[in-house]
Amino acid sequence: MATDLLACTHRGDFPVLDQKVNGSPLVYLDNAASTQHPACVIDEIARYYREDHANVHRGIHALSSRATKLYEDARACAARFLGADSNDSIIFTRGTTEGINLVASSWGTEHLGPGDIILITEMEHHANLIPWQMAARRTGATLQYLPVHGDEGIIDWSLLDRRFKGSPVRLLAFTHVSNSLGCINPVSQICAEARRNGVITLVDAAQSAGHAPVNVQELGCDFLVFSGHKCCGPTGIGVLYGNPELLADLAPYQFGGEMISSVTYESAQWKSGPHRFEAGTPHIAGAVGLATALDYLDKIGRPAIQTSDHHLGRLAYERLSTLPGMRILGPKTERAGIVSFQLGTIHAHDLVAYADQFGIAMRGGHHCNQPLMRKLGLHATARASFYFYNTESEIDRLVDVLHRASRYFGV
Amino acid sequence: MEIDELYQTIILDHSKRPRNFGELPAPARKGEGYNPSCGDEIAVFVGESSSGTIEQIKFTGQACAICMASTSLMTIQVKGKSIAEALALKRTFIDFLMQEAAPATGLGNLQALGGVKKFPQRLKCATLGWHALEGAFKGRM
Numbered sequence: 001m002a003t004d005l006l007a008c009t010h011r012g013d014f015p016v017l018d019q020k021v022n023g024s025p026l027v028y029l030d031n032a033a034s035t036q037h038p039a040c041v042i043d044e045i046a047r048y049y050r051e052d053h054a055n056v057h058r059g060i061h062a063l064s065s066r067a068t069k070l071y072e073d074a075r076a077c078a079a080r081f082l083g084a085d086s087n088d089s090i091i092f093t094r095g096t097t098e099g100i101n102l103v104a105s106s107w108g109t110e111h112l113g114p115g116d117i118i119l120i121t122e123m124e125h126h127a128n129l130i131p132w133q134m135a136a137r138r139t140g141a142t143l144q145y146l147p148v149h150g151d152e153g154i155i156d157w158s159l160l161d162r163r164f165k166g167s168p169v170r171l172l173a174f175t176h177v178s179n180s181l182g183c184i185n186p187v188s189q190i191c192a193e194a195r196r197n198g199v200i201t202l203v204d205a206a207q208s209a210g211h212a213p214v215n216v217q218e219l220g221c222d223f224l225v226f227s228g229h230k231c232c233g234p235t236g237i238g239v240l241y242g243n244p245e246l247l248a249d250l251a252p253y254q255f256g257g258e259m260i261s262s263v264t265y266e267s268a269q270w271k272s273g274p275h276r277f278e279a280g281t282p283h284i285a286g287a288v289g290l291a292t293a294l295d296y297l298d299k300i301g302r303p304a305i306q307t308s309d310h311h312l313g314r315l316a317y318e319r320l321s322t323l324p325g326m327r328i329l330g331p332k333t334e335r336a337g338i339v340s341f342q343l344g345t346i347h348a349h350d351l352v353a354y355a356d357q358f359g360i361a362m363r364g365g366h367h368c369n370q371p372l373m374r375k376l377g378l379h380a381t382a383r384a385s386f387y388f389y390n391t392e393s394e395i396d397r398l399v400d401v402l403h404r405a406s407r408y409f410g411v
Numbered sequence: 412m413e414i415d416e417l418y419q420t421i422i423l424d425h426s427k428r429p430r431n432f433g434e435l436p437a438p439a440r441k442g443e444g445y446n447p448s449c450g451d452e453i454a455v456f457v458g459e460s461s462s463g464t465i466e467q468i469k470f471t472g473q474a475c476a477i478c479m480a481s482t483s484l485m486t487i488q489v490k491g492k493s494i495a496e497a498l499a500l501k502r503t504f505i506d507f508l509m510q511e512a513a514p515a516t517g518l519g520n521l522q523a524l525g526g527v528k529k530f531p532q533r534l535k536c537a538t539l540g541w542h543a544l545e546g547a548f549k550g551r552m
Contacts, residue, residue, distance in 0.1 A: 022413070347475035349449055349536065350418075357414040366450045379450040379473045408418070409476070410427065 006308045006388040010300060013038040014389055024359030027394045032179050032207060032338050032385035033363050034229045037293070041232060044292040045285050055281055057258060071284050074291035075274070078239045081294040082224065083215030086244055088273045092287055095238035096206040097127040099225030100173070102240060102253040102277060103202055104131035107171075107223075110251060111200075114140035116170045119163065119199075121155055121185075122148040122375065123178045126368040128204045132173060141170070151376060152331050153181035157190060164197035171200045176214070177207035180367040180383065181330035182313060182338035184208075191220040200246070206230055209239075210297055211336065211387075212306040216241050228286060233293035237286030240277075247274070254279040305388045309337035312386040312395065319399045320384075323406065329381060337386035340367065343402060346409045348380040354408060355382075358401045416526035417533070418476060421484075426476035431486035433469045442546025444472075444539040451475060451536070453482055455543040464493050470543070475536050477527065482540025484521050494548050501541045508537055 011017060014036045019026050028036060048070065054063035056071045072087070079087045093099045112118065118132045122145045136143040146155050146163070163169060172194050177184050187203055194201045202223040205214050210231020216224055223246070228237040242250070252259055252270055256279040261269045270276045297305065316339045320326055325344030343351060348364030355362055363383045366373045373379065384398060435456035444453045451474035458467035468486045472479070485504075489497040506513040508527050515522050527537045 347451075349451075349475040349533070350477070353417065353530065353533065354414060357412060365448060370450060373450065379452075409423065 004391045004393075006300065006304060007391045010038075011389040011391070013040070013296075015039055015042070017389060021359040021361070022357050027358075027360040027390075027397055029384040029386065029390065029394070029398065030361045030363050031387040031390075032230070032367075032383065034235070035210065035232050035387050036389070037232055037234070037289075038296055040296055041234070041289050041292045045234065045289040048285050048288045053284070056284055057275070067284055070288050070291075071282065074287035077291035077294055081214075081298065082209075082239070082241050083217050084241055085217070089216075089242055089244050089247060091240040091242065091247075091274045091277045092282055093225070093238045093240050094236055094283070095227040095229070096204060096225045097227075099223075099238055099240035100128055100202065100204065101131045103223050103225075103242075104135040106250050106253050106277075107200070107246070108132075108135035108139060108141075112136075112139040112141040112170060115168060116141040117167050118143045119146065119169045119172045120144075121146040121174050123153055123155070123181055123183075123369065123372055124173070124175055125179055125204065125206070126370070127206075128173055128175060128202075129371070144169075146174075148181075148372060148375070151327065151329050153178060153183045153329065154331075155185070157186060157193075160190065160193050161197070164193070164199055169197070169199050171202065173202040173204070175204040175207070177211070177336045177338070178330070178369075179207050179338060180340045180369045180372065180381070182335045182340065183331050184334060184336055187219045187221065191222075195220060207336065207338065210293075210305075211302070211309050213302045222246055228290040228293065231293060232296060233290035234283075234286045237283045237290050239290075248272075250277075252276050252279065256280050258282070300388065308388045309386060310335065312390055312392070313337035313339060315392060316384060316386065316395050316398070319395055320402070323399065323402055325406070329376070337390075338383065339385070340381040340383040342378060342381050344406060344409075346405060348382045350409060351382045351402075351405055354405045355398070355401050358397070358404075360398055360401055362398075413526075413529060417530055419523045419526065421520055421523045422476060422480040425480035425483040429470070429479050429483040431469045431483065431490075432471065434471055435467055435469050439467065440547040442543040442549065444541075444543035444546065446474075446478075446535055446539055448535070449475070451478055451539060453478065453540045453543045455482070455486075455540060455547050457544070457547045459494075464491055465489055465497060466491075470540060472540075474539065475533075477524070477533050477536040478539050481521070481524055481537045482543075484519075484523070485540050485544065488517075488519055488521055489544070498545060498548070501545060504541065505538055508534060 052066040056068040078090045201221045203221045205226040209226035222243040224241040229235040259279040327342045329340040352364035439456045439458040453472035456469045460466040
């Protein structure tokens, strides 16, 4: 029961988990879509609104200066969380999707042109795929894919060097952990290869930042993005880390208040640093809540969270494999706590609706991986995704309900 | 259990053994339905008689049990009807699923889908085949 250690000590921190759904205790296995919030995050957001709220960076009064301090402290917290050298390399966004759109729009427009290649993988979430399709269309660059092989989701990263040397690849954007396959890509190795070849890298850390140590210096990436709500923080807030040298001459993404140094009727000049990319009043309470969440995770320790995640993922893989007609995506070992599967001929929506009747929350669908699903000959899969507050007995309950579902739908 | 209201025996039967499953060659009309949230897709093929009634109807697709059963039952229920009658039945069916006391006139076995009322997130599944049917008539009315 060693893996339940974190759940034993920390499950109680999450008020939402203590409830019955359809008459059974809630088993929340939809963490890859959104994680739940510990009471400290919920309380801090409420406290901020009760005691400190005002607009940031423009008021002289006490509340404004408190709110500004909290907001900038949150930036420092995110920088620490990612091991970034400077707070100025942290841009607050609405989430992973906006972070990628920002880079694709600002960096892409300035640095991409006809003949250039944007390289991504076939396992990317739509959020790390469509912005590049659009950037390619806008700039005349070409979008190319590193192929994914088989249900295990293997990418032959050894081909990268040849790919870089044989063609004018300008940017490589890829996910750290696949949200459907649960595989973990060797980020530091990939980024080192890219850097040797002068290729800019963007890492989608949506599924990893709250689940494992993620240090931008060690990974050696140029850009990295994640969302608050996938690591115990609020929705509507996320982080884009950018290599300071690249951010220095990057044009703004949106325009308005907060991001200017001076404006005339004819033109405007931009602030330096991350504020240039944060037009308008930011999601202050979101940043405050996110900082509380990141501190909470680091108090538990991300290495411990990673161990728990991997154990639950491996265990779920093993136990689900015993079901007749089970097809599981992703690698057998070295996997994150994300397990997508197809059970016999039962459609994912039917399976997820059935499981919900027993209090089990899962996701069913294409997980914003339509091209990959199509390539694997699947329309939709069910997905159980874990976090450190999940327990081994919850995996047993899932397996039990899947056995019932097999009988019910007559596989 | 509430789930048994959703997955009634007739629905499980039609989802496993969909009736009128397959394609019709041209000049049959084809309409398609697609649910972007789950990737489900249904194609409905309609062959009209000289008097404008639905003489033949078939469907193909990949979808959940609710969607497959609803489409399968639909093909049985609209066969022999005029296009206007089929579209009126579509409205009756959708009203039946969305409104508490809506009449079920002419729905026959489609009433087995009444459990969807308690699962509003499955409404799209239950109506996808019907939207494909309407698509087959596009440009015809």
